[in-house]
Amino acid sequence: MAYITTDDGAEIFYKDWGPRDAQPIVFHHGWPLSSDDWDTQMLFFLANGYRVVAHDRRGHGRSSQIATGHDMDHYAADVSALAAQLNLTNAVHIGHSTGGGEVTRYVAKFGEPQGRVAKAVLVSAVPPLMLQTEAHPAGVPIEVFDGLRKALADNRSQFYLDLASGPFYGFNRDGATVSQGVIQNWWRQGMIGSALAHYEGIKAFSETDQTEDLRAITVPTLVLAGDDDQIVPYVEAALKQAELLPNATLKIYPGFSHGMLTMNAEILNADLLAFVRG
Template sequence: MPFVTTADGTEIFYKDWGAKDATPIMFHHGWPLSADDWDNQMMFFLQKGYRVIAHDRRGHGRSTQTDTGNEMDTYAADVAALTDHLDLKGAIHIGHSTGGGEVIHYVARAKPGRVAKAVLISAVPPVMLKSDANPGGLPIEVFDDFRQQTAFNRAQFYLDVASGPFYGFNRPGAKPIQGVIDNWWRQGMMGGIKAHVDCVKAFSETDFTEDLKSVDVPVLLLHGDDDQVVPVKDSAEIGIKLLKHGQIKIYPGYPHGAFTIHADVINADLLAFIEG
């Protein structure tokens, strides 16, 4: 399996499929998942002739189960190490949830020529935590509970998240997809528990406002208006106002994990943006 070793010795697992001279698309997964969460999109874009890359964030999936560096600055540095290793030029970076935060944090710091466009799907920016400056955010108690449940009740908690709010399977009339739930749980349990607990702070408390303001490439925001994990009104609807070259599309009734259970719609919108 391919890995890149970062400055602190962490081994980052990655997939790299397709012709090396094709336009690269790099996918960034959400908490507490892995590169496998992008299987549908990687196959779709591979068949369209793109080079597709996805990595397991440190502490997640097959990467080193680190007890340090589980914060956005290091996540972005890890991405830079991988893009340098692969010498990606003119890449499109697509991130979901926490991965959307990682994308914008990396793109704001990327070397010239590395990035052509970015997409944030159901993503955490600008900032999730409620404060005087962000009154629409979620209270710290929500994230404290995430930490507590992850640290001491992880197996059941991950099952509850996947079978409930993540895909909207808790909504009246929803039909849970057992394979999707099991795959979410499988990915989550592959990772390191310490890294997953630390990552809650990274995705909830990092303020991406200045990153959003500074990015010069086109950025597409995709978000469902029934996202129970990252409410759209305190994320994409604010973030679009901060971007220099932003586009936004809000999907009625779509949940947080929409790109999995509505892949046909979202893949088509991603392709249109990439080729537009």
Template sequence: MAYVTTQDGVEIFYKDWGPREAQVIFFHHGWPLSADDWDAQMLFFLANGFRVVAHDRRGHGRSSQVGDGHDMDHYADDVAALVNHLGVQKAVHIGHSTGGGEVVRYIARHGEDRVSRAVLISAVPPLMVKTDGNPGGLPKEVFDNFQVQLAANRAQFYRDIPVGPFYGYNRPDAKPSEGVILNWWRQGMMGSAKAHYDGIVAFSQTDFTDDLKSISIPVLVMHGDDDQIVPYENSAPLSAKLLRNGILKTYPGFPHGMPTSNADTINADLLAFVRG
């Protein structure tokens, strides 16, 4: 397995498939998952001639289960370490959920020199938690409860999320996939409870407003309007407006986990944007 070691000694696992000279598509996974959550996209883009890269965030998947550094600045710096290690140039960075926040912070913190385009899918920016300046956000008690459930019985919590709101399997007309549910649970349980616990604060309380304003490259913002994890109204439209070159694409009825549940549609739209 391939790893890169960060400046603070964390081993970050990564996948790197495809021709070395091909356009790089760099994937950033959501909480509390791993690079495996991008299987449908990585195989699709590989088949279309691209080089695909994805990593496990620190404390997630096969990366080091360290006790600290579970914040957006460290996440972004870990991405920079991998980009430098691989010598990647002009990549398209695609982030889902928390991974979308990671993409935004990485570009804002490390610059656009090595990035050509970006995509935010069901992403957490600009800010999830409700504050005086963000009245449409979710109450902090929602995220505090996530931490309580994780600490009390992580295994059950990680079963309840994919069975219910993540893929919209709690909707009346839904057709749950047991394989998708088990794969979500498997990925979650591979990671560190400490990293996931701290990560709830990172994805819910980080304000990406200034980061979004600083980005000038084209950014596609993709979001389902039936997202029960990152509500549509306080995320995608606001991010698209803050970006200098943002493009909003809304998917009626699609859930939070739409890269998996609606992979054919998402993959086709990603390919069109990347080629555009």
């Protein structure tokens, strides 16, 4: 298995498939998952001739369960270290949920200044800010995130089953076709990661204000979200991302859930490929 070691000692697991001279597509997973959440997209882009790269965020998946650095700055710096190690240039970075926050911080702070990024994609992503504050009264109250922390600390295994079985994929909606395989795969990915990284990651994805990051990104950026996303409300996320990004294209999918990359992969993959090729 392939790893890089960061300056502060985190061992970051990554996958790197396809021709080394092909354009790289770099995938950034959501909380509390792993690079495995992108398997469908990685196989799809690989079949279309691209080099595909994905890593397990520090404390997630097969990366080391380091005790520190569970914040957007370290997440982005880890990506920068990986991009340098693999010499990734002209790359398209695609992030889902918390991974969208990671892409936003990386592209703004490292990727564009270093000339490594061609385009970016934010899918059901958390920026600019999830938390309700005086300046952002439409955000999600802190009590909701405190509830997530309590559920994780009390019984992480059951919490992850409940989240995957319900709002994440919209399986709690009337008439939904429930996939036990999808639920079990979500649970599997979550449970191999670090409880501490996941616990502290809630603060990272909910309280990090990325308004200025979005304003700093000038590469073409595709913003995608479903209007039945029960995890990251698209009105306070995707619509504001499109407003703040200087070079954004916005698409909202009627009825799609937070987990649309899995549940609606055929549609999403085609749209991602069209954007990458465009």
